[in-house]
Amino acid sequence: MNQLSDCLRLLADDNRLRILHLLEHEPLTVAELQDILQLSQSSVSSHLGKLKRAGFLYDVAEGSAHRYRLREDIGEPARACWLAVRQLSGSNPAIADDRRRLAELRSATRASWVERVAGHLHREYAPGRTWEALGHAFLAALDLGDCLDVGAGDGAMMELLLGSCRSLTCVDPAAAMVAAGKRRIAEGKLQGAEFIQASAEDMQLAPQRFDSVLFLQSLQYIADPQAALARALELLRPKGRLICLTLSSHDYPEAERYGHRHPGFQRQQLLDWVQGRGQARCLTLAPEAKPPRFTPLLLTVTC
């Protein structure tokens, strides 16, 4: 009986009811609730505290703010009280006004974010705009034809690449990597992929067999990277493409932990190695965000 009367007393307050109706619509911070309800911060916080202690809400930290959400598992009798009061108060004009102000707040936030990031959107976080997602999007538009992946490791990229290839030949000298790659093919029932154990400098494959050759962060592992690039170019058909992602030269000892043989490469060094073999470009890409901030290099050659 005590619990029931406590609950009814808690819900017999217009502002707390307005808060519950708003949070049922979407999770909100104290500042957002203040804006919509036109109440002081202490008043909003006090109402939220009471509702939280009674088990109606929970909050999640978001930077320096907290976002409040209605619990899906409100216990009894609180749930039954809320459902009854919600129905009785749903047509109250104050509730509709709050919803309208929430919509206005959202539209102002959207507009101000768009205006704020104009000109430096590339540096800003935008939900879902991950490099992996962009990679998938660009690969969907790419035709790699018969593709050779040199230093393919255990084939972690295989499933991503297969959607854009007619066939995929993965080469790696490490027996453990090749065994893991073959398991990946068998377990995923991947069609059109094969693994070959070989070194890049010594790939026993027919010349001009491939439309594309990839080196995805493998060049820095290869004992003779110049010979590996030369061999790869011999395996390309006319108009074929070599795409090599590696690292820019650095002096970070951390690279040894990953088994690198070379501390990255100079842009010009890579261009010199492939000179006369087609149209070559080498781009220095943005450094990693994480220290020591390795910087990727992208070499492309079109035969």
Ligand SMILES: C[S@@+](CC[C@H](N)C(=O)[O-])C[C@H]1O[C@@H](n2cnc3c(N)ncnc32)[C@H](O)[C@@H]1O
């Ligand atoms: C960081 S892993 C890259 C794996 C893969 N490309 C990826 O992006 O997930 C580097 C790979 O290069 C391979 N590697 C080392 N020496 C090589 C060589 N001479 N020829 C080809 N690959 C080599 C290693 O065995 C290792 O699997």
